[in-house]
Amino acid sequence: MDRPCPVPQPGAEAEYREVSASRLTRPANELLSPHIHGSGHILFVIDQLKKPFGGAEHMLLKIIRNLPRYRFRCSVLTFATNLTSCELSSFLCPLYVFPLTCSYDLNAVRMAIRLLKLIRSESVQIVHSFFETSDLWAGTIVRLASKAKLVSSRRDMGILRSAKHRMAYRVLGPLAHKVLAVSEQVRQFVVAADHTPPQNVVTLYNGLESPDPVAPAAALALRRELGFPATASLITSVGNVRRVKGFDVLIQAAAHVCTFIPEAKFMVVGGVSDRPYYDELLRMVEACGLRDRFKFIGHRDNVFSLLCASDVFVLPSRSEGFSNALLEAMAAGLPCIATGVGGNPEAIQDGETGFLVEPEDSHAMANRICRLLQNPLQAKQIGRAAKKRVAENFSLNVMVERLVAVYESLL
Structure with a gap:
C-alpha cells in the first residue's frame, strides 16, 4: 500500500518517505474531526506542486482546509514536487507523489496500477483533477478502471494547450462526470472546444477568504x-x-x-x-x-x-x-x-x-x-x-x- 506524504528520492522513483499524519499542523480554530473521519473520500490529483504556487495550487489548499470535515476526507496526489516535507504538511491531509514524466511508457503503466490500488485501498469515491496530465492520463484511468466519480477543474481558456492536448481533450474531456469551470467564459470554452455536454459543466468562481484589515x-x-x-x-x-x-x-x-x-x-x-x-x-x-x-x-x-x-x-x-x-x-x-x-x-x-x-x-x-x-x-x-x-x-x-x-x- 502507498504511504502518504511521500517525497521522491533522487535516482529511486519507487522509494518514498512518509510524513506521519500526527505531525501535520492543523488550524487553531479546527473544531471538527480531521479529514480521516469524513465519510466521502476525495482524491485531488494535480500535475505538480512546485514553488512558486499559482492560482490552482492556492485554491486547492483553500478547498482542502475548508471542506466540511464531518462529511469529506481528502488526499492529494501529484506527479512532481520541489516542496519540503514541512511545506507538504501544510496540506493537512495525506499527500502522495507518483513520479511521472511520460504518460505512455512502462513507468506510466506502473503508476497507473499504483493509482488504481490507491483508489481501491483507500475507498476513494471522487477523483478531482487539475491540469492536463491529471485530466487526461489520470482521468482516463479513473473512468475506465474504477468506480470513482471524476471531477475536472478547468481554470483557463486553453491558451497553453499543445495540439495533442487539444485533440485529447476533445476525445477524453467528456469522460468527466462534472467539469468545474472557473468562469462563465471558461465554461463556454469547455463546451465548445472539448465537446463536453453543457449539463456537465458547472461555473464555480474562485472564492476569497475575508482578509484581515491592514492599518x-x-x-x-x-x-x-x-x-x-x-x-x-x-x-x-x-x-x-x-x-x-x-x-x-x-x-x-x-x-x-x-x-x-x-x-x-x-x-x-x-x-x-x-x-x-x-x-x-x-x-x-x-x-x-x-x-x-x-x-x-x-x-x-x-x-x-x-x-x-x-x-x-x-x-x-x-x-x-x-x-x-x-x-x-x-x-x-x-x-x-x-x-x-x-x-x-x-x-x-x-x-x-x-x-x-x-x-x-x-x-x-x-x-x-x-x-x-x-x-x-x-x-x-x-x-x-x-x-x-x-x-x-x-x-x-x-x-x-x-x-x-x-x-x-x-x-
Whole structure:
C-alpha cells in the first residue's frame, strides 16, 4: 500500500518517505474531526506542486482546509514536487507523489496500477483533477478502471494547450462526470472546444477568504521598506512572471504614465516562471528609462498587505480564467484596471467596480491609470464598490457551498 506524504528520492522513483499524519499542523480554530473521519473520500490529483504556487495550487489548499470535515476526507496526489516535507504538511491531509514524466511508457503503466490500488485501498469515491496530465492520463484511468466519480477543474481558456492536448481533450474531456469551470467564459470554452455536454459543466468562481484589515501605518511602513516614498502614486500588478501575464504591455503603459505623472511608481509581485521573458522585461525597463520607477519584487507571502499599500491595481494579462489576484485587489478596495479577457469582465463591472481595456492596448491602459490617479475621489468610489462586489459575490464560503453541492450530487 502507498504511504502518504511521500517525497521522491533522487535516482529511486519507487522509494518514498512518509510524513506521519500526527505531525501535520492543523488550524487553531479546527473544531471538527480531521479529514480521516469524513465519510466521502476525495482524491485531488494535480500535475505538480512546485514553488512558486499559482492560482490552482492556492485554491486547492483553500478547498482542502475548508471542506466540511464531518462529511469529506481528502488526499492529494501529484506527479512532481520541489516542496519540503514541512511545506507538504501544510496540506493537512495525506499527500502522495507518483513520479511521472511520460504518460505512455512502462513507468506510466506502473503508476497507473499504483493509482488504481490507491483508489481501491483507500475507498476513494471522487477523483478531482487539475491540469492536463491529471485530466487526461489520470482521468482516463479513473473512468475506465474504477468506480470513482471524476471531477475536472478547468481554470483557463486553453491558451497553453499543445495540439495533442487539444485533440485529447476533445476525445477524453467528456469522460468527466462534472467539469468545474472557473468562469462563465471558461465554461463556454469547455463546451465548445472539448465537446463536453453543457449539463456537465458547472461555473464555480474562485472564492476569497475575508482578509484581515491592514492599518494605514503598516501600509506606509511597507512602502518605506520597499523604497517607495509616501507621496508616490503606486501602481501594482500581481502574477508569476510569464508572457501570458502581459507585463511587457504594463511596462509600455508605465512609460506613458510617467511622462504625465512623474511621481508614479510601478511594482510587480510574483515569482519568475519564465526566465528568458523576465530578462526581456528587465531590458525593456532599462530601455524605457524606468529603472527607478518599475520594480519586480519577486514572490511575497504578504500580497494583501502590498495591495493595501498601493493606489491602483492593473492586470494586463493576455488570457485569464478567473484571476485570484484581481479578486484580492478588489477586496483591498483598490480601483482596478484589467484586460477584458476570460473571466475578468465577470468580476469587474466596467465603469462601476473597475475598468476594462483591450489586451495589448498599452495606451488605453495608461489613460485609465492616469485618470484614476488624477481623480482620487472617483478612484475611492470605485475601490469601495469593488470591495463590496467581492464580499457579496466571490466569498470563500459561497465557493465551498457550491463545491459541496457538486460533490454531494455525485455520491
